[in-house]
Amino acid sequence: MGRLRRSRAHHARRDVHRAARTRVRTRDLDQIQLIDLDPKNRAALEAQPIDFDRPGLAQHYCVECAKYYETDNALKSHWKSKVHKRRLKELKEPAYTIEESERAAGLGRESKRPSTATIPDADGDAVMA
Numbered sequence: 001m002g003r004l005r006r007s008r009a010h011h012a013r014r015d016v017h018r019a020a021r022t023r024v025r026t027r028d029l030d031q032i033q034l035i036d037l038d039p040k041n042r043a044a045l046e047a048q049p050i051d052f053d054r055p056g057l058a059q060h061y062c063v064e065c066a067k068y069y070e071t072d073n074a075l076k077s078h079w080k081s082k083v084h085k086r087r088l089k090e091l092k093e094p095a096y097t098i099e100e101s102e103r104a105a106g107l108g109r110e111s112k113r114p115s116t117a118t119i120p121d122a123d124g125d126a127v128m129a
Contacts, residue, residue: 027066030095036063037091064088
């Protein structure tokens with residue numbers, strides 16, 4: 001009887017790799033809030049022309065999740081799902097702005113010190129104001 005082969009310990013790497021792929025990545029929440037949920041853009045997304053490259057010929061689209069579905073029944077069952085309801089809840093919160101992210105990083109206006117201006121005097125030397 002020979003030596004038994006060790007079992008491989010890294011089974012979870014495959015799942016992590018699959019989760020990290022961006023092939024099925026949907027739009028971010030701030031993109032959906034600022035662009036897609038605008039009434040003018042939403043109407044255009046819900047009534048898209050037939051596109052043979054999209055699933056379901058681009059006729060069954062969930063605006064909040066930014067996903068296409070094959071059939072109307074699949075879209076209606078998606079609206080009842082936890083995934084869709086969770087996305088709706090996330091979209092109710094306001095999106096982060098660039099200014100807010102800069103403030104969180106310490107780059108906002110509150111963190112900068114007021115600069116001390118120097119005023120030249122009659123001799124041309126710099127004097128603190």
